[in-house]
Amino acid sequence: MEEEEKKESHLLYQPGVIRKLWIMLYLICGLTLVPEFFIEREPHFGIDAYFGFFALLGFASCIVLIMIAKAGGIVLKRKEDYYD
Amino acid sequence: MTDFPPAWFLILGSLPVPFFKGNLKNWYLIFLTAAAFYLISQLSAGSSWQIQFSGFNLTLLRVDKLSKIFGYIFTLNAFAAFIYAFYLKDSTQHIAALFYIGSALGAVFAGDLVSLYFYWEVMAVASSFLILSRKTSKSMNAGMRYILVHIFGGLCLLAGIIIHISSTGSTDFNTITDHNMGTYLMLLGILVNAAAPPLSAWLSDAYPEATVTGGVILSAYTTKTAVYTLIRGFPGWEILIVVGCVMTIYGIIYALLENDMRRILAYSIINQVGFMVTGIGIGTTMALNGAAAHAFAHIIYKALLWMSAGSVLYMTGKSKCTELGGLYKTMPWTLLFGVIGALAISSFPGTSGFTTKSLIIKGAINEHLTWVWLVLEIASAGVFLHAGIKFPYFVFFAKDRGLRPGETNKPMLIAMGFMAFLCIFIGIYPKILYDILPFDMKYYQAYTAVHVTTQLQLLMFSALVFFLLLSLLKRTETIAVDTDWFYRKGGRIFYSVMDKGLNGLNNAADKFFVKGITGSIIRFSQNAPASIMLLFFIPYWSIIGLDPAKKAARKEKLYRSFSAGALSVGLISISVTLYLCILFFV
Numbered sequence: 001m002e003e004e005e006k007k008e009s010h011l012l013y014q015p016g017v018i019r020k021l022w023i024m025l026y027l028i029c030g031l032t033l034v035p036e037f038f039i040e041r042e043p044h045f046g047i048d049a050y051f052g053f054f055a056l057l058g059f060a061s062c063i064v065l066i067m068i069a070k071a072g073g074i075v076l077k078r079k080e081d082y083y084d
Numbered sequence: 085m086t087d088f089p090p091a092w093f094l095i096l097g098s099l100p101v102p103f104f105k106g107n108l109k110n111w112y113l114i115f116l117t118a119a120a121f122y123l124i125s126q127l128s129a130g131s132s133w134q135i136q137f138s139g140f141n142l143t144l145l146r147v148d149k150l151s152k153i154f155g156y157i158f159t160l161n162a163f164a165a166f167i168y169a170f171y172l173k174d175s176t177q178h179i180a181a182l183f184y185i186g187s188a189l190g191a192v193f194a195g196d197l198v199s200l201y202f203y204w205e206v207m208a209v210a211s212s213f214l215i216l217s218r219k220t221s222k223s224m225n226a227g228m229r230y231i232l233v234h235i236f237g238g239l240c241l242l243a244g245i246i247i248h249i250s251s252t253g254s255t256d257f258n259t260i261t262d263h264n265m266g267t268y269l270m271l272l273g274i275l276v277n278a279a280a281p282p283l284s285a286w287l288s289d290a291y292p293e294a295t296v297t298g299g300v301i302l303s304a305y306t307t308k309t310a311v312y313t314l315i316r317g318f319p320g321w322e323i324l325i326v327v328g329c330v331m332t333i334y335g336i337i338y339a340l341l342e343n344d345m346r347r348i349l350a351y352s353i354i355n356q357v358g359f360m361v362t363g364i365g366i367g368t369t370m371a372l373n374g375a376a377a378h379a380f381a382h383i384i385y386k387a388l389l390w391m392s393a394g395s396v397l398y399m400t401g402k403s404k405c406t407e408l409g410g411l412y413k414t415m416p417w418t419l420l421f422g423v424i425g426a427l428a429i430s431s432f433p434g435t436s437g438f439t440t441k442s443l444i445i446k447g448a449i450n451e452h453l454t455w456v457w458l459v460l461e462i463a464s465a466g467v468f469l470h471a472g473i474k475f476p477y478f479v480f481f482a483k484d485r486g487l488r489p490g491e492t493n494k495p496m497l498i499a500m501g502f503m504a505f506l507c508i509f510i511g512i513y514p515k516i517l518y519d520i521l522p523f524d525m526k527y528y529q530a531y532t533a534v535h536v537t538t539q540l541q542l543l544m545f546s547a548l549v550f551f552l553l554l555s556l557l558k559r560t561e562t563i564a565v566d567t568d569w570f571y572r573k574g575g576r577i578f579y580s581v582m583d584k585g586l587n588g589l590n591n592a593a594d595k596f597f598v599k600g601i602t603g604s605i606i607r608f609s610q611n612a613p614a615s616i617m618l619l620f621f622i623p624y625w626s627i628i629g630l631d632p633a634k635k636a637a638r639k640e641k642l643y644r645s646f647s648a649g650a651l652s653v654g655l656i657s658i659s660v661t662l663y664l665c666i667l668f669f670v
Contacts, residue, residue: 062549
């Protein structure tokens with residue numbers, strides 16, 4: 001039983017695995033940029049003509065959203081029993 | 085008369101529910117909703133079941149492509165939800181669900197405003213039972229607040245309908261083009277049900293308190309009936325673009341702040357309905373079809389996500405991210421189906437969201453609405469952040485809390501598998517959905533190399549940010565204050581302000597008027613005659629040379645005689661004469 005537990009925790013919680021997952025994530029992000037070299041973009045608004053525009057948009061907007069949520073949290077977060 | 089209103093098919097069909105015992109009850113419910121789906125597929129276009137009621141012309145069954153697509157998805161979702169609820173033998177919940185789903189169908193197939201309003205209210209009442217049935221004090225209170233907010237929304241709708249009918253003279257419900265008090269009130273009432281901020285807090289307040297299956301059922305009907313009503317009545321109303329864009333961002337910010345997994349999903353409903361409302365505001369054929377298609381796809385993946393969260397709640401009894409984690413080890417199927425739902429809501433290529441949300445965004449692009457397009461793209465990135473990754477990550481991975489609940493029951497897995505299949509099926513074969521869209525349009529090809537590439541870039545870089553900023557996203561044991569503060573906390577503050585303010589005013593008035601002025605008047609009336617007499621007697625006592633002690637004693641005696649009314653005739657006549665003199669001169 002104990003051994004089983006040990007085996008289980010080896011699955012995802014090992015530092016090595018996490019490192020590999022990080023590399024994979026970066027790799028996938030990089031890969032999504034590759035097709036841009038080969039495809040004909042159809043920019044409509046001008047700003048979307050830049051290389052990797054959507055990658056940057058996703059990256060930047062998520063940072064901004066998290067920051068807004070973080071700042072909002074200072075004002076909006078309350079203990080769970082706030083209304084009790 | 086072959087066509088029968090599907091609403092009454094389910095509402096009347098709920099009556100025998102208590103008489104079925106055991107699993108037979110669940111089989112009956114599954115059969116009933118499947119039959120309702122078939123019934124809708126057989127309905128022929130046109131209006132029927134027209135009746136006169138209190139001088140109003142009612143059309144109980146108006147069938148066209150718009151009502152049909154919502155009819156299909158409402159019954160399809162009901163079918164899956166009752167498979168999911170196979171373990172549940174509580175007749176109250178099942179009957180409430182059938183009334184709720186039935187009246188949602190009634191609203192969608194109603195051809196006039198009066199019956200729309202009728203079904204609207206039945207929906208509000210029936211759905212509240214799905215919250216109250218959890219029977220915790222939290223759910224009771226949330227259920228009460230839920231019904232009160234919907235009564236408010238319903239009254240706005242009713243007032244609007246009355247003004248609209250009296251100004252147009254018709255009860256028909258078609259596209260509304262007049263901008264007046266009546267139509268604005270109707271819009272306000274509908275936006276309450278669509279959960280548009282600041283009228284949205286009822287959703288995130290009540291849905292997470294519902295029962296396990298109640299949450300699955302609730303997530304589909306109220307907001308999507310509102311979406312249907314907006315498509316039918318208010319297409320191209322530009323205010324809806326603003327409302328929708330606000331909803332998309334609002335839902336994300338709050339979902340990022342939340343700790344309870346079902347509250348995260350509740351806020352993501354607001355976010356997703358925001359996309360639909362924006363599409364309705366744009367109002368072109370493509371955008372309106374997009375709103376309908378997205379509602380269709382959304383009901384499936386959102387129900388799937390609620391099912392997945394419901395299974396976790398059912399097995400562990402917990403719903404907070406701070407108490408969950410590491411469940412991938414013992415609930416792999418729930419995880420898999422949950423992830424498919426999460427990918428679909430994020431519009432991952434290959435899932436339903438990708439083929440439906442694109443219609444709305446393409447609608448914005450075609451109308452050259454730069455800001456709207458940008459907000460929708462930003463919101464799409466944000467969806468992946470809060471629902472696509474945050475929900476599965478914190479529930480199934482993150483910190484292992486040592487929970488080993490085991491996989492959930494088979495019917496739940498079958499229902500989830502069915503919904504997950506639909507998410508992928510519509511994702512890779514969208515034609516089946518595009519063919520039933522309400523308005524004719526040229527076939528839209530979602531899978532172009534550019535579209536797939538840009539969408540993958542948007543999503544993968546959002547995922548990167550999630551993991552890079554994971555430390556900022558750590559869950560805390562908190563809730564986030566929403567606009568329900570005004571009637572939850574604000575109500576109490578209002579009470580105490582009124583209590584202290586008005587009671588203080590009352591006390592001050594009592595002190596000043598009752599005890600102060602009235603007292604003075606009483607004292608004056610009691611002492612005035614004696615005081616007036618003293619005006620005469622004090623100089624007289626001085627003249628006859630009385631010493632101060634005797635003067636005081638006489639004065640005292642005089643006051644006593646006046647208050648007792650024991651006066652000699654001489655004294656009375658003196659006092660009367662003095663009075664008359666004073667009256668004469670004053």
